Amino acid sequence: MAFNELRAISTFVKAAELGSLRQAAAVQAITPQAASQALTQLEAHLGVRLFHRTTRRLSLTEEGSQFLHAAQPGLAALHRALHGARRGREDIAGPLRIVAPRSTMLSMLWPVLEAFCRQHPAVEPDVQLDDRIGNWVEDRVDIGFRAGPPPEEGVIARRLLPLQLIVCAAPAYLARHGAPASIDDLARHRCSGFRHPNTGKVMPWEFRVGEETVSRPIHAFFCTNDIDLEAQAVVAGEAIGQLVGVTAAPLVRAGKLVPLLTEHMADHLGLYVYYGSRVAQPARVRAFIDLTVERLANNPLYFLEPSELAPAPVRRRSRKIR
Numbered sequence: 624m625a626f627n628e629l630r631a632i633s634t635f636v637k638a639a640e641l642g643s644l645r646q647a648a649a650v651q652a653i654t655p656q657a658a659s660q661a662l663t664q665l666e667a668h669l670g671v672r673l674f675h676r677t678t679r680r681l682s683l684t685e686e687g688s689q690f691l692h693a694a695q696p697g698l699a700a701l702h703r704a705l706h707g708a709r710r711g712r713e714d715i716a717g718p719l720r721i722v723a724p725r726s727t728m729l730s731m732l733w734p735v736l737e738a739f740c741r742q743h744p745a746v747e748p749d750v751q752l753d754d755r756i757g758n759w760v761e762d763r764v765d766i767g768f769r770a771g772p773p774p775e776e777g778v779i780a781r782r783l784l785p786l787q788l789i790v791c792a793a794p795a796y797l798a799r800h801g802a803p804a805s806i807d808d809l810a811r812h813r814c815s816g817f818r819h820p821n822t823g824k825v826m827p828w829e830f831r832v833g834e835e836t837v838s839r840p841i842h843a844f845f846c847t848n849d850i851d852l853e854a855q856a857v858v859a860g861e862a863i864g865q866l867v868g869v870t871a872a873p874l875v876r877a878g879k880l881v882p883l884l885t886e887h888m889a890d891h892l893g894l895y896v897y898y899g900s901r902v903a904q905p906a907r908v909r910a911f912i913d914l915t916v917e918r919l920a921n922n923p924l925y926f927l928e929p930s931e932l933a934p935a936p937v938r939r940r941s942r943k944i945r
Contacts, residue, residue: 627661627664628665628668629701630651630661631661631662631664631665631668632665632694632698633651633698634647634648634651634653634658634661634662634665635661635662635665635673635687635690635691635694636691636694636695636698637650637651638658638662638674638681639674639683639687639691642681643681644658644659644662644676644681645658662674669686669690671684671686671687671690672684672686672687673686673687673690674687714745714906714907715743715745715746715906715907715910716743716745716746716907717745717746717747717905717907718746718747718748718749719746719747719748719749719765719766719907719908719911720749720751720763720764720765720766721748721749721750721751721764721765721766721767721768721911722750722751722752722753722764722766722767722768723750723751723752723753723767723768724752724753724768724769724770725752725753726770726820726849726850726867728752728768728770728894729752730869730870731869731894731919731925732750732752732768734918735911735914735915735918735919736748736750738914738918739910739911739914742910742914743907743910746907746911765898765905765907765908765911766896766897766898766908766911766912766915767896767897767898768894768895768896768897769894769895769897770786770867770892770893770894770895771786771892771893772892772893773893773895778897778898778899779897779898779899780895780896780897781895781896781897781916781920782893782894782895783893783894783895783896783915783916783919783920783921784893784894784919784920784921784922784925784926785868785890785892785893785894785926786867786868786869786890786892786893786894786926787867787868787871787872787888787889787890787926787927788828788829788830788865788866788867788868788888788889788890788892789865789866789867789868789871789875789882789885789888789927789932790803790809790828790863790864790865790882790883790884790885790887790888791857791863791864791865791866791871791874791875791880791881791882791883792857792860792862792863792864792880792881792883793857793858793859793860793879793880793881794860794878794879794881795859795860796813796857796860796861796862796863797881799860800812800813802881802883803863803883803884805884806830806832806839806884806887809828809839809841809863810842812862812863813844813845813861813862813863814828814841814842814843814844814845814862814863814864814865815843815844815845815846815847815853815856815857815861815862815863815864815865816841816843816845816846816847816853817846817847817848817850817853818846818847818848819848820848823848825840825841825843825846827839827840827841828841828865829865829889829891830884830887830888830889831886831887831888831889831890831891832887836889836891844861844862845861845862850866850867850870851870853866854866854870854871854874857880858874858879858880863883866880868890868925868926868927869894869925869926871927872924872925872926872927872931873924875927875931876931882927882931882932885932885933888932890926894919894925896912896915896916896919898912
């Protein structure tokens with residue numbers, strides 16, 4: 624229904640209820656002339672006369688009475704719907720659909736979710752962890768997280784923190800096999816591989832060389848499509864891995880892993896939070912974005928500082944490892 628028709632019906636119903644077109648105009652914050660014009664347009668549109676009008680009196684015709692009886696319930700329902708939508712925008716309550724990649728977000732997302740649920744118990748989170756990239760519109764997403772390059776156009780994205788790609792190994796591995804002296808020297812070592820969730824292919828390792836980021840294919844002695852399992856294999860000393868900083872940082876700080884080839888560590892990727900609009904957001908969405916930025920933006924828990932990227936001296940071997 625066009626807006627002018629809705630205004631005309633609202634004017635008609637209010638005039639019938641108040642018995643005065645002037646009072647109906649005042650209630651709707653329009654001029655008496657605008658109210659009269661709206662009523663005239665409605666009568667012309669319907670092809671019937673709705674009121675008997677004089678300068679002092681306003682009374683419904685038979686057709687006007689029938690139209691009022693039919694229009695009032697629908698108009699009241701529409702007003703309730705409008706009020707509910709406005710209230711939903713301000714109330715921190717209702718469903719909140721979140722999507723995030725399983726491979727990087729589980730350890731970071733839960734503390735934010737836990738705090739949010741305590742603060743806003745009327746919100747109903749619906750969280751989907753999936754490493755595949757979906758369509759945020761078709762999936763009816765309120766808030767999404769993306770690890771990698773910025774999301775596609777059509778959404779608002781904020782970079783929360785860098786995603787470091789850290790080559791690392793367990794002290795036990797280094798004691799047995801030594802450390803690689805260079806990127807090329809990795810060919811002599813047992814490396815872990817991560818299979819891309821969409822293609823199933825083993826992802827190359829990425830390094831910073833000068834001002835560029837380069838990709839190098841690796842021969843994976845241990846391969847998986849689960850980032851936590853890969854980390855466990857590296858911690859167990861079965862392989863050298865290139866782990867994302869979110870996973871590697873706490874393990875390095877705990878002494879379970881040692882960062883290697885740190886001069887070539889790539890950090891061109893990022894963790895992003897994205898959403899559809901800066902303006903038309905329900906309060907629950909705005910509140911979750913605000914808490915996410917407060918808890919995650921440039922949080923040093925999830926990446927290594929330069930001082931932490933200087934590994935302790937380790938012996939190096941040049942022979943090929945079998």
